[in-house]
Amino acid sequence: MTDFNATKEMFHLPEGMIYLDGNSLGPLPKAAPAKMAEVMEKEWGDYLITGWNKAGWMARPTAIGNRIARLIGAEENHVMVGDTLSIKVYQAVAAAMSLQHAKGGAAAARKVILSDSGNFPSDLYMAEGLIKTLDRDGTLGLELRVVAPEEVADNLTDEVAVMMITEVDYRTGRKHDMAALTAKAHANGIVAVWDLAHSAGAVPVDLAGCQAGFAVGCTYKYLNGGPGAPAFIYVNPAHADVAEPALSGWLGHDAPFAFEQNYRAGPGVERMRVGTPPVLANAALAAALDVWDMTDMQDVRARSIELCELFIKEVEARCPMLELASPRDADQRGSQVSFRFHEGYAAMQAVIARGVIGDFRAPDIMRFGFTPLYVTPEEVVKAAEIIEDVMVNALWDTPEYKVRNRVT
Incomplete structure (x- = not known):
C-alpha cells in the first residue's frame, strides 16, 4: 500500500498553500536541490567533460526512461x-506516417492524421507542420482531420494513417478509452x-497491454520533474528497429562518435534521441522518480478518484454558479476537475490570491488537479470553503483580477 503521508513529506509545499495545479507543474521534491547540487559540484565541477563517462550522463535518458x-x-x-x-509528438507522428508508407499499397495511400478537438493545440500544430513539410504544395493530399472526442471511434476508417490522441483532455479531464480505440485502430490498419x-502519474496506463504504436508525454506535470523537464517517447517493440526518425539527430546515430558523414539510425528506441541529454534536468527528474518508486499506480488512482469526488461534492454544494465541465463518471475522467464560469479567469485569480492554486483555460474553465502524493482530503474541503467565499461573495469582481497574465 502506498503511504501518502510519507510521499507528502517528500515535497516542498509552501506553508498555507493548497496546491491543486500539479496537472500543470508539479511541486519541488525536497531531494532535488541536493541532487542537482551534487551533479553540478561533483560531476560537472570535478569531472568536467569526463562526466559523460565517469558519471554516466549519456546512459541516463535510457535509465530514466525505464523508471x-x-x-x-x-x-x-x-x-x-x-x-x-512537441518534438516527441513530431517524431512519433512522423515515424507512424513513415511506417504506413513503408508498407506500400493501400497503406501508403492513407492520407489522414486523425485527432480530436479536445487535443492540446501544440499537438495539432506539430501535425500541421509535419503535413506542410511533407506536402508543401498539397499534391499528396495529406490531411489533419479533427473531430469531436466522442466521434473518434466512428472516424477510424481506411483513409486514416495515424490516430493521434491525448488520452486525458487538458481542459475538462475527459478520458478516452485507450484500449478500445487502439484495438479499433489496429483492426483498421491505423498506427496509434x-x-x-495528463496520464503519466495520474492514471494507470498499459501501453504494452493495448499495443499502442507510439506514446509521448512530459515529466513536469504529475511526475514532478520541474519546469522544462524533459519529455519522453515510447516505441512499440514491433516498430523500434524500423521506425524512421524524422529528426535524425547526432545522438540518435548508431555510432555518434564515429562521426560518420551520413546518418545511420541507432538500435531500438535509442534512435529517437535528438539533442544532448539535459544532465541537470535529468538529475531533478531522477529525484522526483525516487518518490514515485514509493507508489503503486492503482493506489494513486483510487485516492485520486476519492479526492476528485470529494471536491465535486463540496464545490457543487457550496457554489451553484459553477458548472461541472469534467465528466461526472470517475471512470471517464483523469485526475483533474474543471468547472465553467463566465468570469473564470478573474475567479481563479481571486482563489489563487487566497492560497488555493489552480489555473484557467480559455474560454471559461477553472481547472484543479489532484495529485494524491501530496494533496489530502482535508485540503480538498478547505479549498472548497475558500472557493465558496470567493464565489458567493463575488470577491473576484475587482479590476486587479481581470488583468490577464501571460501565463493563465
Missing part, C-alpha cells in the same frame, strides 16, 4: 527521455499515437 516505463505500462528499454513534448501528458 517511467513502470508508470505507463511499457516494456523495458522502450522509453527514451529527452527534448520537449498517444499523448500521455
Whole structure:
C-alpha cells in the first residue's frame, strides 16, 4: 500500500498553500536541490567533460526512461527521455506516417492524421507542420482531420494513417478509452499515437497491454520533474528497429562518435534521441522518480478518484454558479476537475490570491488537479470553503483580477 503521508513529506509545499495545479507543474521534491547540487559540484565541477563517462550522463535518458516505463505500462528499454513534448509528438507522428508508407499499397495511400478537438493545440500544430513539410504544395493530399472526442471511434476508417490522441483532455479531464480505440485502430490498419501528458502519474496506463504504436508525454506535470523537464517517447517493440526518425539527430546515430558523414539510425528506441541529454534536468527528474518508486499506480488512482469526488461534492454544494465541465463518471475522467464560469479567469485569480492554486483555460474553465502524493482530503474541503467565499461573495469582481497574465 502506498503511504501518502510519507510521499507528502517528500515535497516542498509552501506553508498555507493548497496546491491543486500539479496537472500543470508539479511541486519541488525536497531531494532535488541536493541532487542537482551534487551533479553540478561533483560531476560537472570535478569531472568536467569526463562526466559523460565517469558519471554516466549519456546512459541516463535510457535509465530514466525505464523508471517511467513502470508508470505507463511499457516494456523495458522502450522509453527514451529527452527534448520537449512537441518534438516527441513530431517524431512519433512522423515515424507512424513513415511506417504506413513503408508498407506500400493501400497503406501508403492513407492520407489522414486523425485527432480530436479536445487535443492540446501544440499537438495539432506539430501535425500541421509535419503535413506542410511533407506536402508543401498539397499534391499528396495529406490531411489533419479533427473531430469531436466522442466521434473518434466512428472516424477510424481506411483513409486514416495515424490516430493521434491525448488520452486525458487538458481542459475538462475527459478520458478516452485507450484500449478500445487502439484495438479499433489496429483492426483498421491505423498506427496509434498517444499523448500521455495528463496520464503519466495520474492514471494507470498499459501501453504494452493495448499495443499502442507510439506514446509521448512530459515529466513536469504529475511526475514532478520541474519546469522544462524533459519529455519522453515510447516505441512499440514491433516498430523500434524500423521506425524512421524524422529528426535524425547526432545522438540518435548508431555510432555518434564515429562521426560518420551520413546518418545511420541507432538500435531500438535509442534512435529517437535528438539533442544532448539535459544532465541537470535529468538529475531533478531522477529525484522526483525516487518518490514515485514509493507508489503503486492503482493506489494513486483510487485516492485520486476519492479526492476528485470529494471536491465535486463540496464545490457543487457550496457554489451553484459553477458548472461541472469534467465528466461526472470517475471512470471517464483523469485526475483533474474543471468547472465553467463566465468570469473564470478573474475567479481563479481571486482563489489563487487566497492560497488555493489552480489555473484557467480559455474560454471559461477553472481547472484543479489532484495529485494524491501530496494533496489530502482535508485540503480538498478547505479549498472548497475558500472557493465558496470567493464565489458567493463575488470577491473576484475587482479590476486587479481581470488583468490577464501571460501565463493563465
